[in-house]
Amino acid sequence: MSGFTAPHCGALRASDEGHEVDLYGWVARRRDHGAVIFIDLRDRWGAVQVVIRDAETLSARLRLESVVRVRGKVQRRPNGSENPRMATGEVEVVSDDLEILSESQPTPFPIEDPEEPDEKNRLEYRYLDLRRPHMTKMLELRNKVNRIIRDYMEEREFIEVETPILTRSSPSGARDFLVPSRLHPGSFYALPQAPQMLKQLLMVSGVQRYYQIARCFRDENLRADRQPEFTQLDVEMSFCDEEDVFTLIEGLFAQLWQKILGITLPVPFPRLDIKESYLRYGTDKPDLRYELEISDLGDALRETRAEIFRKVLAGGGVVRALSVPNGKELARRELDELVTVARGAGGQGLAWLPGPMEKFLSDGEMSDVRRLTGAGENDLVLIVADRRRKAETVMGLIRQEVARRRKLVREGEWKFLWINPTYLFEEDDQGKLTYAHHPFTRPFAEDMPFVEERPYDVRAHAYDIVCNGYELGGGSLRIYDPAMQERVFQLLGMPLETIRARFGTLLEAFTYGVPPHGGIAPGIDRIVMMLGGTDNIRDVIAFPKTQSMSDLMLGAPSEVDSEQLDELHVKVVPPQKASS
């Protein structure tokens, strides 16, 4: 009998009673009573208890995590010895032949211990980390998500088209990973940050409904929810409007949540203007599982005697506040910790009322503050004054931190929303106009008449989908009208050569009959994170990298032979060591 066709350890049930089986698996636990030994034999599907008698010769070699084959009979456990905590707990397999296929040394960390091993060890011995049942579940979950996505998209007549990994540096804003060309000295391929241009070209090709579970690469710094390579459900569709995209994606999320968690998500998802999101929540990916809304105190404090506030407002900055319910009971130590959070985000600090600032505020100002923030008797008002973006970032983090500390987050809720509309342009570091998304994002036609006077008020047909404080994806309708496209490039002040070099292919393609189109790209890693109940993207990627982008298991990146470099026409220039 082949072990491949043998029954699964974790699948045995009372109905299998009496069956003679061969089992293959790993020794998960061993309980040695001398003349009788119990082992829990684990495979991907779970574990079952095996009873071994007369096993003197073997017992010493039955090490944890060794791979064994057991032949025996499935029987009901003796009355009273059933284990309700195991799915297979009603039965056991009585061994009459046991073979050790492969012995295991003691593992660098316990496989069965519910406690998480150190991250370093997990990543160095990732193949063992993945053996932990929790991680095996994550792999299975991710597979299930992919399958549901594929079924869903196929049912709606989308076709999956693969796009190249060796491609050309693309228009989006992240740093590229480059691959030197052997045949073209001095030239490089870029790994795709997203198949953006290709999926739009597929619309010109007449594919009409494209999707791809696509690997994307961005050479930017990592976060708990960001890896340098990640996977997107890349979608593009022709002849669609925003509602089509929303409906499609809401349906997909509803199905995922239904099929995996058994939860019915209310659709459609609410929509929130991005400016409003920044104002009220201090972020473009608000967590709506708690209230805590931020208020703007600008109008109330413009003339205040409190110099810090007045100066910031006079200098074009903002003053924002958050009322903490029953915050008066916050200890001074906790306030100091919040100040540390604010400073950690680059903020100047944090003021609070009632508090030391109070004496600089008039009665009228105090009552305005209370009115604007909705603060009651026992509430504490936290205040940040800074340049707008900084104040928003700081307040957003403070809001999160307060919610976490005060346990205001309603666990178990799923607060999906669309960030929409967004705006076409942003200000860059130099105060210049730049695109908020990418230069093909379709503006609201009705907003174009005032683009000269108020460019930052021009709305865009762009959207992000957000859940519980995570951005799960984003997309837009694309410009297909050459006149509109030209206008946008002109407003951005992009030189013709730059446009041709970076977007020439797409613009030319658009002269051959381009359907109006749009798309979106939900991040699969983050979706699996949410469904798997983890807050770390490494838990849903089989072989992830560390924060410094190393693969501790394989030892990547690594140096290569000078012959390889020569062949690629690449010369390494070591970084300048700081002189001591």
Next chain:
RNA sequence: GGUCCCGUGGUGUAGCCUGGCCAAACACGCGGCCCUGUCAAGGCCGAGAACGCCGGUUCGAAUCCGGUCGGGACCGCCA
């Protein structure tokens, strides 16, 4: 580029703030012995770390200071 947290036997932690009682404690694992029904099995015995690395302060450092390496969280960055 910046801020913050962590680094003690194979593993997970305690000790570090308030240096000496710490060649370092506990649990799991590991080795040996006992035990026919356990399920985190149990009992007894045993091996195993000079406390990431380098330097400094001190009569004395796991404990204080500086640097460095590694892991993590965040800001910047990431349409």
